[in-house]
Amino acid sequence: MTPPQSLSDAATAIRQAVASASGPNATISHDEALMRISTDQLERVLHDSFEGPSQNVLTTGLGASPGAAVGSIVLNADDAMMATSDVILVREETSPADVHGMNVAVGILTTKGGLASHAAVVARGWGKPAVCGAEGIEIHSDHILVNGERIEAGETISIDGKSGHVMRGVIQSNQAEDIPEIATLLSWADESREIAIRANADTGADARVARVNGDEGIGLCRTEHMFLTEERLPVIQSMILSESPDVEEKALKELREAQRHDFGDLLEEMDALPVTVRLLDPPLHEFLPELEELVEAAARNELDADGIAMLQAARKWRERNPMIGTRGVRLAWVKPGLYEMQVEALLDAVADRIAAGGNPIVEIMIPLTVSGNELAGARKWIESVLQQHPEVASVKIGTMVETPRAALVADELASHADFFSFGTNDLTQLTFGFSRDDIENRIMNLYLEKELLEANPFQHVDANAVIELVRMGIERGRSIKPDLPIGVCGEHGGDPDSIELLVAAGVDYVSCSPPRVPVARLAAAQIAIRARDNR
Ligand code: PEP
Numbered sequence: 001m002t003p004p005q006s007l008s009d010a011a012t013a014i015r016q017a018v019a020s021a022s023g024p025n026a027t028i029s030h031d032e033a034l035m036r037i038s039t040d041q042l043e044r045v046l047h048d049s050f051e052g053p054s055q056n057v058l059t060t061g062l063g064a065s066p067g068a069a070v071g072s073i074v075l076n077a078d079d080a081m082m083a084t085s086d087v088i089l090v091r092e093e094t095s096p097a098d099v100h101g102m103n104v105a106v107g108i109l110t111t112k113g114g115l116a117s118h119a120a121v122v123a124r125g126w127g128k129p130a131v132c133g134a135e136g137i138e139i140h141s142d143h144i145l146v147n148g149e150r151i152e153a154g155e156t157i158s159i160d161g162k163s164g165h166v167m168r169g170v171i172q173s174n175q176a177e178d179i180p181e182i183a184t185l186l187s188w189a190d191e192s193r194e195i196a197i198r199a200n201a202d203t204g205a206d207a208r209v210a211r212v213n214g215d216e217g218i219g220l221c222r223t224e225h226m227f228l229t230e231e232r233l234p235v236i237q238s239m240i241l242s243e244s245p246d247v248e249e250k251a252l253k254e255l256r257e258a259q260r261h262d263f264g265d266l267l268e269e270m271d272a273l274p275v276t277v278r279l280l281d282p283p284l285h286e287f288l289p290e291l292e293e294l295v296e297a298a299a300r301n302e303l304d305a306d307g308i309a310m311l312q313a314a315r316k317w318r319e320r321n322p323m324i325g326t327r328g329v330r331l332a333w334v335k336p337g338l339y340e341m342q343v344e345a346l347l348d349a350v351a352d353r354i355a356a357g358g359n360p361i362v363e364i365m366i367p368l369t370v371s372g373n374e375l376a377g378a379r380k381w382i383e384s385v386l387q388q389h390p391e392v393a394s395v396k397i398g399t400m401v402e403t404p405r406a407a408l409v410a411d412e413l414a415s416h417a418d419f420f421s422f423g424t425n426d427l428t429q430l431t432f433g434f435s436r437d438d439i440e441n442r443i444m445n446l447y448l449e450k451e452l453l454e455a456n457p458f459q460h461v462d463a464n465a466v467i468e469l470v471r472m473g474i475e476r477g478r479s480i481k482p483d484l485p486i487g488v489c490g491e492h493g494g495d496p497d498s499i500e501l502l503v504a505a506g507v508d509y510v511s512c513s514p515p516r517v518p519v520a521r522l523a524a525a526q527i528a529i530r531a532r533d534n535r
Pocket residue numbers: 220222281402422423424425426427489490491
């Protein structure tokens with residue numbers, strides 16, 4: 001493997017490889033050209049980067065989304081919205097309430113959270129540089145302290161989403177340039193690879209990036225992300241928190257209308273390509289109002305009747321371990337009608353697209369299932385809605401496999417599933433018992449330093465236990481349905497080392513953040529070429 005190079009050296013290598021394999025005077029084959037370029041080199045030319053030795057490094061966090069960002073510090077999402085110049089949003093961790101600020105910031109820096117945290121997943125989905133879990137930073141109301149050094153809000157910092165460096169001041173960066181040879185190289189990759197590459201996209205805008213980057217469908221639309229805007233968050237909160245059927249029904253109606261439009265945008269972008277829509281999977285802590293803020297507001301007598309009701313509901317729904325609490329299909333069992341509403345919204349959008357002359361292809365996916373009965377029940381809800389829409393051609397209904405139990409009872413699940421998609425973020429979290437939001441700060445670096453772990457399993461899929469569960473899940477699922485389509489939609493789907501292991505385990509496709517699609521295309525081609533060379 002070629003060691004990482006500067007952006008310009010990587011660009012030259014790509015141009016030369018493509019030139020050597022082009023035209024009547026080609027001296028190497030397309031496959032040889034593909035093998036000359038490392039996935040690191042390709043990634044390097046796709047993002048802005050700081051070159052040369054790092055300067056003014058204040059601290060280092062996790063390189064959570066590659067790229068170079070320079071901007072002045074803002075400490076909350078509203079200030080980011082008001083800013084008139086480039087800003088870097090600095091938060092302890094992010095939640096749906098921060099998304100409007102994340103969207104306008106040029107970079108995101110968090111002091112907590114790992115590679116599968118909210119900030120990391122959202123930033124990667126947008127191709128926005130992010131450094132997460134930079135522990136040396138303390139956030140105050142108008143400044144930050146970085147290992148004791150004070151930096152005011154409004155001062156400029158630079159963050160490197162690849163190395164995780166946080167640097168004081170303006171560091172010069174090299175801009176990613178448009179290199180036409182990349183499209184040629186990737187078209188050769190598409191001829192060579194043996195698995196499909198899809199994208200994780202939640203909006204029409206994300207899907208557009210995915211299309212430009214050459215994906216072949218959406219492998220994961222996280223429908224809860226459609227509610228990450230400030231105006232929409234209260235709707236999902238009122239659905240989750242409501243005690244009265246009337247309030248719940250009103251929220252469900254609002255959700256249905258909003259989702260109909262969002263699904264429509266996505267289906268239009270992805271016309272004639274499969275779109276896997278995952279029904280709601282909101283980890284409650286990301287979607288509930290901040291209990292502490294409500295308690296403080298109550299103490300200041302600032303809550304009206306609705307606010308007090310919200311406080312009571314937030315207390316009632318609060319969980320100690322929300323990532324393993326009322327999430328995924330479990331929430332649908334306690335909120336009857338939720339999944340039916342989403343399927344209705346999806347079918348409304350499908351009907352809209354058909355009426356507009358489009359060719360929508362949808363697949364419906366159920367998250368966090370752990371048993372055949374749980375999946376069979378959820379499947380029935382979906383089928384009951386589908387039956388009322390005979391005009392919609394067949395829709396596949398599948399499940400995520402993201403708990404160790406699901407992998408072990410994959411034969412039971414396969415009886416009720418038309419496809420599987422491995423959620424390796426949760427599968428990693430639950431196999432190791434490592435909280436995906438917490439472990440990477442205090443424990444991971446220590447474990448890597450002391451060589452208790454060979455690699456961060458949220459970055460490279462664990463080659464022992466997690467991949468073994470994937471392999472067993474595939475084997476057991478296909479023992480019931482030999483042709484069961486199987487993909488991966490965890491963040492590992494965009495990591496070349498992980499893709500290699502996942503392909504060997506037998507997956508048909510990987511689905512990754514839209515900006516990572518080109519790298520996944522090249523990685524998949526190289527894996528196929530190596531396998532053919534070894535046959
Ligand atoms: C996963 O767990 O791998 C997954 C794709 O789902 P999410 O990250 O939304 O939990």
